[in-house]
């Protein structure tokens with residue numbers, strides 16, 4: 730069941746009051762339209778009709794796709810210390826409540842960034858797993874290792890047997906694309922599975938660049 734609440738927000742730019750619908754939980758099966766709005770960046774975004782100021786609402790949200798056995802816990806923050814705290818917290822709460830046991834075979838993800846949330850949904854919607862995708866993103870960024878710190882690579886789309894990645898360079902202020910054949914994805918995934926990687930979760934996981942680095946160093950869930 731998708732759950733929302735209404736909040737009256739004062740625009741931080743112009744002071745105009747606006748009512749915002751804040752979604753705490755989105756269940757794909759019940760709300761396909763809501764999912765579409767989420768993917769176009771319309772969910773939990775404050776938009777001022779008076780001055781056009783937009784901002785992400787600070788509220789956490791749970792995304793649940795029963796069919797794909799995917800659950801993403803989104804807690805918006807830019808603070809790495811707070812992010813770790815929220816991540817530890819959800820792991821503890823799920824364990825204590827017994828919820829984890831009911832989610833066997835699921836992919837459970839924790840994200841703190843809105844774009845990362847949308848990226849994960851797209852990855853699973855296209856039939857891929859984000860663990861393999863994160864390893865491929867590392868491979869792409871390592872092609873220009875001197876610039877890897879100033880770049881963010883994201884899954885773009887899947888077309889004609891090719892996966893397209895978008896690379897945003899914050900210093901050059903440029904967007905590059907990089908295409909990877911699906912066969913490469915399959916080869917990388919096969920090798921990761923042989924090393925012990927599982928395409929499902931035993932607990933909530935933060936699958937990002939750091940996670941992919943650990944995978945390449947022999948870590949597995």
Ligand SMILES: [Zn+2]
Nearest residue numbers: 740743777780
């Ligand atoms: Zn305003």
